Structure formats: structure tokens, C-alpha cells
Amino acid sequence: MLISVIIPLLNEEENIPLLYKELDEVFQTIEDDYELLFIDDGSTDRSLSLLRDLQEKDSHVVVVNFRKNFGQTAAMAAGIDYAQGDVIITMDADLQNDPHDIPLLLGKIKEGNDVVTGWRFDRKDAFINRRLPSIIANKIISKTTGVNLHDYGCTLKAFKKEVIKNVKLYGEMHRFIPAIASGIGIDFTEVKVNHRPRRFGTSKYGISRTIRVVLDLVTVKFLLSYATKPIQVFGLMGLGCGGLGFLIALVMTFQRQFMGVPLSDRPLLFLAVLLIFIGIQFISLGLIAELQARTYHESQNKPVYHVKNVYRKQQGGGVNPDRESDGSW
Numbered sequence: 001m002l003i004s005v006i007i008p009l010l011n012e013e014e015n016i017p018l019l020y021k022e023l024d025e026v027f028q029t030i031e032d033d034y035e036l037l038f039i040d041d042g043s044t045d046r047s048l049s050l051l052r053d054l055q056e057k058d059s060h061v062v063v064v065n066f067r068k069n070f071g072q073t074a075a076m077a078a079g080i081d082y083a084q085g086d087v088i089i090t091m092d093a094d095l096q097n098d099p100h101d102i103p104l105l106l107g108k109i110k111e112g113n114d115v116v117t118g119w120r121f122d123r124k125d126a127f128i129n130r131r132l133p134s135i136i137a138n139k140i141i142s143k144t145t146g147v148n149l150h151d152y153g154c155t156l157k158a159f160k161k162e163v164i165k166n167v168k169l170y171g172e173m174h175r176f177i178p179a180i181a182s183g184i185g186i187d188f189t190e191v192k193v194n195h196r197p198r199r200f201g202t203s204k205y206g207i208s209r210t211i212r213v214v215l216d217l218v219t220v221k222f223l224l225s226y227a228t229k230p231i232q233v234f235g236l237m238g239l240g241c242g243g244l245g246f247l248i249a250l251v252m253t254f255q256r257q258f259m260g261v262p263l264s265d266r267p268l269l270f271l272a273v274l275l276i277f278i279g280i281q282f283i284s285l286g287l288i289a290e291l292q293a294r295t296y297h298e299s300q301n302k303p304v305y306h307v308k309n310v311y312r313k314q315q316g317g318g319v320n321p322d323r324e325s326d327g328s329w
Helices: 015-027 047-057 072-082 099-110 127-145 173-184 209-226 231-258 268-299
Strands: 002-009 033-040 061-065 087-090 115-120 157-160 188-193 310-313 319-322
Touching (some): 002 072, 015 033, 015 047, 015 099, 033 047, 033 072, 061 072, 072 173, 087 099, 099 188, 127 173, 157 173, 173 209, 209 231, 231 268
Parallel strands (some): 002 033, 033 061, 115 188
């Protein structure tokens, strides 16, 4: 089995030699073949030079150098594109993820899990500006997506190739990979991993990322629930607004015809008309989204289902399980 370790980095010159040494020690104890993909996200220090030196000395090292800084999600996407492994492991380059946890993740993959995520149970970060927002965000994400994890922000994760290769990443969505992958149906588990304080460099994360994460969460929820049926969300809102507006207009019409109540000085009439027009717009938006959804799936020949196994009766007796190609294997 080939294992690909994806390591996005930005200005981590002090950490690279130590990280490589630890990774080398870990994989000396693992029988499977491996590759280390370092994704240099536009570093301005000596990171690229150090990586090139490692690549010259070790054929297991692969270096992908970005033309400029595109962000961690883009670096993850590039690593996934270039990875050749049957199992793909992602981790940070700041030494806070412990490479000695890699055998633990691989063991869970070999037990049959499609995705294994790390849980920084004893996290070595400041509570107010790092751990507390993370705790709140993890609860919100778990509740919204239905994928219950303690630590979405932990980069240390392991994936089977057939799962991760079909996940397209944008924005800040690398942290939502387990939730996105759950849309095709996966077996996943979470394991406690060691978390270490940062020794060198500065953190690239800040409280400002929270807003972007929330916006991406809305996108993920929509993709998981309504990507193939957008009319059900926009149409429902349209029917609600339009129905309420029509009901208000009906009551006011009754009052005018049978009770002699004038309409000229009643703002409620304008609200009724507004709600009816908003309802029509929502339904129209839903129909346009339906056309877009069909274009999205059909232009890429993207399947609306994902098969795990097919069990077929053989002529000589017995059942032969095989895997059908549905775009995810």
C-alpha cells in the first residue's frame, strides 16, 4: 500500500528539518511504501530551499511550489491532486501535529474506516482566542452537518483515496472534508491524537477566520442537503412568503367588500403585495437553480449516487462482491 502524506506550509523554515526527521523515523517502522508531499504555499523564507535539498536527498519527498500564496485549502487541494497513494494523510508543518500518531490513523483505516480524523484532546493553544471559538464552532458544525466530531480543525486526518479524490475544495473548506465526504456515504471514526505547542514561527490562524468558516458552513449544508434538489429550499421559502401574502390580501379583500374597511391608509396591503412578489421570485430562483444543478451534474458526468459494493451470484455458485465504477472508485 502506498501512503501519501500531504503537508501544506507557509514560512516554516525552522520546523521543516525537525518535521522531516520525525516523519523519517516513523516510516522506518511502517512496512508500506510512502511519499511526503510538501506544498509550499508561496513561502518568502528559506522553506523552499530546504525542501529542495530534502527532495534531492530523498526520493520519497515531493515538493509542490505555488507561484504565490493561495491559502491552506488550495494547498490541500493541490496535494490531493498530486498524491498517488492508496491512503492520504494530511497534517500541519508546524510540529503541533505529532507524526508518531500516523500509525494509529493507518491502523483505523486498515480496520475498514474510510476517514479517520484526529481529535486534539489535550490542545496546547490559548483558551480564549483559539480553543473556545473552536469548541463553539465544532458544536455548530456537527449540529448543522450531522457529522459529529469533536475537532473539525485538526489537520491530522487519514482518508482512503477513493473518498478524498472526489472532494473538491474551495474557500476554507478543507476543515469540512469529513462532512463533505459524508454525502457519498462513508465509515469514519475519530481518535485522540497528541497535540504539541508551537516551537517556531507564528500561527497563520486568527479569530477573523471564524466568519469565513461560518459562510462556508452554509455552503456545505446546502451541498449536503439540497445540491440535487434546490427547488425544495427556494420553493419552500417562496410558497411560505407567497402564501402569507395571499392570505393577508384575502383577509383585507374580505374586510373591504363585506365590512367597509378602507384600504388606502393600510400599509399591510403593501406588505401583502411585497410578500407575493418575493414568493414568485423565490420560486423562480429555485427553478433556475434546478437548471444549474442539472448542468453541474451532467456536464461533469457527476453521479447522483455512490456504490460501495455489488454482490453478484456466480455461475458456479457463491456470491462474488465486486466494485462498480460510479465515478468514486
